[in-house]
Amino acid sequence: MSRATRLVMWDVDHTLLAAGGVARLAYAPAFTAVTGVVWREMAHPAGRTDWDIAVETFAMHGIDDCEPHLDAFFTVFAAEFAARRELLAHQGRVLPGAREVLAALGTRPQVVQTLVTGNIRPVAVDKLAAFDLAAFVDFEIGGYGTDDVVRATLVRRSLERAAAKYGHAFAPSDVIVVGDTVYDVTAALANGVTAVAVATGGTSAEALAAAGAHVVLDDLSDVEAVVDLLAD
Template sequence: MRLVMWDIDYTLLSAGSVARLAYAPAFTAVTGVTWRQMAQPGGRTDRDIAVETFAMHGIDDCEPHLERFFTMFAAEFAARRELLLQEGRVLPGAREILVELSTRPHIVQTLVTGNIRAVALDKLSAFDLAGLVDFDIGGFGTEDVVRATLVRRSLERAAAKHGRPFEPSEVLVVGDTVHDVNAALANGVTAVAVATGGTDAATLAAAGAHVVLDDMSDIDAVVALLAGVH
């Protein structure tokens, strides 16, 4: 078997400005604090981003606020579906690769994403991709500030669902940032980096990615790589 863990933003799709626009009203609704700015997202988990964002607004202990904040953030994001469809787009090759891999019985596809689950579902649903991955075994951004923990949680869920642990050689993490690469390496699994975000190929290679792709436009080659076809 093969377990492919997909990042979302700038790996599978671009969601435009929707998350940033949803963040501000959710934050103020929960805290009553006037919005100033959001921490730099860049491949981090939503929990990590929230901790820094709250601290930037003078709230050093955000834990009492997080559950309600994530609920409000999800609602604000969902309310901007039309803007998501206007600004967002699936990256070249992503849809075709997801579809092709979904037809292969030895391949399990899931998400390891910094997004909270509700937002991840909204993003993929907006572009008719949600049915191609198994959300139940994914790792999501509410779970930890460290992305490697998300990979570990996904491995545990996949093992429980499929009745056996996946060997490290069977698991691939696909993402566009050094955070994705580090999360894969910390769990001893294969890091496939795609230079479709803000990190160039040389930086991803220097971080230790096993494979670095400029993009996923060569659909057959990427499918062969992820499916273990040589």
């Protein structure tokens, strides 16, 4: 087998798929079950880690120290999300070109694909599995929303896990973060790796370029061009 030399780190929400609001539906009952506090609202999630979102959401409900609740909350949140997987498949959708790009990169032996996402790992797995995308990525080496409140740390954790699993460090020039927010771009830049931004979320192409993205795409629909960009 050829040695893996290219590492592609995918964001999930609004980069590969849209989850149709299912996470918000799972969040409320999980929060109340763990805290006993009546649910009001969730902090704005785009581009942030679940840990970061939880800190603000708990504070918005008068709980300034969420640390004692976090492990239990994430466990219940994952279960509530899993219970809505059929709804996810119905309300959500894969974004244009995402499935085809993942599949094409999956045939390249030098390419390893993983996730660097603000989602906790069980939720990230469920999201990809709901749309038959899970086979294309190595979940073991990803960076997830329980790793830190800071997105850049997720990239660093993924680099460490990839080096440990594959027996060598990936050259920074061979690591690509693909995401739809400024947070994804700045996390890549903080680790000295390539930032490829897609304007498929709520952030404009101009804002992504201004944040320092090396490449900005409207979406992933030009499959051949995207695969060439990410694999070569």
